[in-house]
Amino acid sequence: MTTIGEALVSLLERHGVDTVFGIPGVHTVELYRGLASSKIRHVTPRHEQGAGFMADGYARASGRPGVAFVITGPGLTNTITAMAQARADSVPMLVISGVNALASLGKGFGYLHELPDQRGMMEKVALSSTRVESAAELQPAMDRAFALFRTGRPGPVHIEIPLDVMGKPATLLKPIEPVDLPEPDHAAVVAGARLIAQAVRPVILAGGGARNAGAALTILAERLDSPVVLTANARGLLHGHPLVVPASPSLKSVRTLIGAADLAIAVGTEFGPTDYDMYADGGFVFPTNLVRIDIDAEQLDRRPAFVKIEADSRMGLQAILGTLSDRAGPSGTSDGEGRAEECRQAARAELARLGPALPSQLEAVEAIRNALPGALIVGDSTQPVYAANLYYDHDRPGGWFNAATGYGALGYGPPAAIGAALAMLDVPVVCLSGDGGFQFTLPEIAAAVEMQAGVIFVVWNNRGYREIEVSMRDVGVEPVGVSPAPPDFRKIAEAYGMPYARVTTAAELASQLRITAERPAMIEYRVD
Structure with missing residues (x-):
């Protein structure tokens, strides 16, 4: 007989998970039943917050979701800080926890590790929080979690399984259907390409969402002769390239570069204050002529832009490149390398003054x-x-x-x-x-x-x-x-x-x- 806990481990393997970070407890024993015979490596941190941070680091380094197993109550609340960090930085993290027996939930009987409403609490931090109450609900919950990681702005996802459900018999697992990223809207791409082709002194603003788009980003920057300003989470893109500006838009020198541009192309950046206004001086002026590419529709709606392209950064840039003409710009007078070099020197000098x-x-x-x-x-x-x-x-x-x-x-x-x-x-x-x-x-x-x-x-x-x-x-x-x-x-x-x-x-x-x-x-x- 296969239990729900064993089926969970099998589903993790099917989704490509090779490592789980967790501290076992009496409320998760059944989740561990299938781990010993699986190919999944288990890593034991010394605190559940560490499990979450390890999952975060694993995800950022590998590009695959980090997974944590924690107990109900204090194990899960200890993980909240790590989940909030992952939410802020769009890091795919799957946190699987136990929860007390179904009949006791919300009753306030005083069971070990009891919370008034564990799932309700997690819904405030996670992209989603799902309770699996039967074998039939397990695979849909897992497939939805991994679909969220692949098709939208990633972040932490929580799944909880009650103590009296983990050991129940599991149903046969169905094949996992592939989930594809949505294609960018053609009309938005055409409108964005039209604006980009007209720009004389463009600048590109790349955030952490552009980390998987290095090749397309480099091609676009060179086609347009455009400096590329990198936020902290985008560092490493275009390393050593004459067009790169690896400096914070919180610096006056970088703001000067952005302000002098006739078009800004924002790729995978949320324009967060910790990147654009670190000193809270209100000195960053949001670009008025802006083409924006972001995978998250809600994020696009938070800031005004002439053209909004809802897409993965790599796919959005490739679509733009496929629509642009071969000509870099209307007059070829961008002097992108000169502008980037001037900004790099000014930014470095600004550090010493700060x-x-x-x-x-x-x-x-x-x-x-x-x-x-x-x-x-x-x-x-x-x-x-x-x-x-x-x-x-x-x-x-x-x-x-x-x-x-x-x-x-x-x-x-x-x-x-x-x-x-x-x-x-x-x-x-x-x-x-x-x-x-x-x-x-x-x-x-x-x-x-x-x-x-x-x-x-x-x-x-x-x-x-x-x-x-x-x-x-x-x-x-x-x-x-x-x-x-x-x-x-x-x-x-x-x-x-x-x-x-x-x-x-x-x-x-x-x-x-x-x-x-x-x-x-x-x-x-x-x-x-």
Whole structure:
């Protein structure tokens, strides 16, 4: 006899899932019945929030949904922070939880892990929350979840199975029908191509939704001789290209470039304030002449645009390219490379004016990139990550991501880096975290050691929440609560059996990264 729990595991395999992050409990025992005999690898974090962050990092690195198994009640609520981060950054994540027996739900009897309305709570965070109450409901729920990941703006999806349903007999599974992305509207594409062909000084704004569209994005930029401004989640696209501007639109120099354009083409960007108005100064002026490509209809409706193309970024750009004439523009006077170079120089110079420490923080990030070409750098909310989000050209599409934009969950870096490393076994992975944020999820490094996940943990140790301290002083507030004492990181590394090194310069950091043959490892970067 096959149970619903076993059928669930079989469906995960059919949908291409090879890894599940979770902490088993008495409320999920039946979900684990089929795991041991499956090909799915199970990774045990040290906290359910870590399970969610690992699933997030796995999804960003692999492009496939990250999956977490958690118990009802506290297991699920511990995962909410990670789900909210995934929602903000459009990361496909499937969270499968238990829930108490059907007859007890909503009654308030006081059962273990009871919540008044677990699914109602999850509907506020997840794209959808579904309860499977019978065998016949299992496969439709799973197929809908994976269809959401493939056909729309992705995010977290929740499925719960009651304790007294998991072990029931399962019905025969049906073949999974392929789900195709919707084609972009032809009339919208033609209208967009017409505007683009008329532009003399265009600019392209690429967000995280364009990460899978690098080839088409490059072709369009070169056809139009257009600078390409990358938000933080788009870094790695067009690396080193003369048209790339790997700088935040929160910088005045980038805003000047955008403001001087006669057309903006926005691809896969939500125009979020953490990308376009980080300092909340209201200085970003929304482009009036705008062609916008986004997979989410609701997102398109949130901002005005002359032409809105609802489509996956790659498909939308390919449709535009197929409609454009071979001529780059009406007069060929864009001077895109010159405009991009001028903006890059101005943006880099602007960093030093914003804060004297920013250039040295950026230097540390560039040292990681140069020491480990093609690495994934997974960041937490820490000063060098803030600096690089303002200006940094990564060398791998999708290889630079962090929690310092959007939802901004502190402690994201270590578990997300572990998930990324388990997704990309042959790629170097560096976790860049501050000493404060690292302590949020420090126990998760045990999972890295246990699974031999290839992560080098670089801890930027400035002995506290330095960014918050600076913010307090800037507005005349006496700093309070911003100096949590860090542990002895050498002893932490020794306790987990990890190689350890301490550095104080970017050059030393690069050297240690090159000689760290044994992974996982820890490098503490001491900051005065």
